[in-house]
Amino acid sequence: MTTKISNDNGIKQEEKSPEKSPEISKKDLNRLFWRSFQMEFSWNYERQASLAYTYAMIPILKKLYKKKGDLSAALKRHLEFFNTTPHIVTMILGISAAMEKQNATDSKFDSSSINTVKASLMGPLAGIGDSFFWGTLRLIATGIGTSLALKGNILGPILFLLVFNVPHIALRYILTKVGYKMGTGFLKKLQENGTMGNLTFGAAILGLMVIGGMSADMISLDVPLKIGSGESATAVQDILDGIMPGLLPLAAFGVIYWLLGKEVKATTILIGIAVVSILGAWAGIFS
Structure with a gap:
């Protein structure tokens, strides 16, 4: 839509008026x-x-x-x-x-x-x-x-x-x-x-x-190692839980967040998680 306007010399010019946005039906x-x-x-x-x-x-x-x-x-x-x-x-x-x-x-x-x-x-x-x-x-x-x-x-x-x-x-x-x-x-x-x-x-x-709540609930990471032997042995996981419940899942989340901040590709991170998890379970570090 255009309208006619006149300048100081009386010459008519065309000026475009704002278009009306289409309605979302x-x-x-x-x-x-x-x-x-x-x-x-x-x-x-x-x-x-x-x-x-x-x-x-x-x-x-x-x-x-x-x-x-x-x-x-x-x-x-x-x-x-x-x-x-x-x-x-x-x-x-x-x-x-x-x-x-x-x-x-x-x-x-x-x-x-x-x-x-x-x-x-x-x-x-x-x-x-x-x-x-x-x-x-x-x-x-x-x-x-x-x-x-x-x-x-x-x-x-x-x-x-x-x-x-x-x-x-x-x-x-x-x-x-x-x-x-x-x-x-x-x-x-x-x-x-x-x-x-x-x-x-x-x-x-x-x-x-x-x-954050979903991450704590969905990330499962436990250490089955024990300090000592017999009935007096202390589970490493109990020590970590005593420091703060969910400490390992939080640490894992922090590492992944840091890698994303460094613009590491999501595919690379997923492959790294798989490799670390497999090797950790094989070595008995993770349960």
Whole structure:
């Protein structure tokens, strides 16, 4: 759209007025929902589910950014590391869609906050999602399905799939809309009154706490060595636990974190973990 204006000499010139950002429709959000299922299939050790996340966002990004440079920057933005429980990822996708829309219309919007919000939410949501879907719903579905299957009932595997997938798909669909509405309303107000930074900072702290708890629970590292002999022998692991429970898992986590800070490739770190674990178990250092 253009408007006619006159300069000091009375000569008419054309000036471009700001383009109105395309609206994100229900159809666009539905496409976001359906594309989110790729989180189960497209995954890698370096950036986890980043490819699937970007794939889900492509239709919305193409609609919002008409310039090649803007679209390229948005695609690169979402190729950063991302990982959370796939069943509730649509909430973060909806928020990202809303923030991308705001970024496309507001020149003062800080585009780096899009990834900040993603990173701060994926940890807490993963803790909730894993506990509910993997730790609760899957066990309930398995119990129902197995009890019927052991009796030769064909409903066993069918009910297992239904009990697990119907709630998960319904919640995945609902969270797409919830995330987008939260992004367009709630996050906009937070940015206007200056509390967006506090929110992202607090969410980041919560996410790190969740990741720390998961690391302590999921990393298993024990030393079976003993000092002395007979009944008076003292287990080295008991000494380490007396100093601080989970000391070895913390040390292992610290070493891996340090290596990542030195930009050592994730594949190299994984190979190193396998080699150290095998050699340590063979030598009797690790149980």
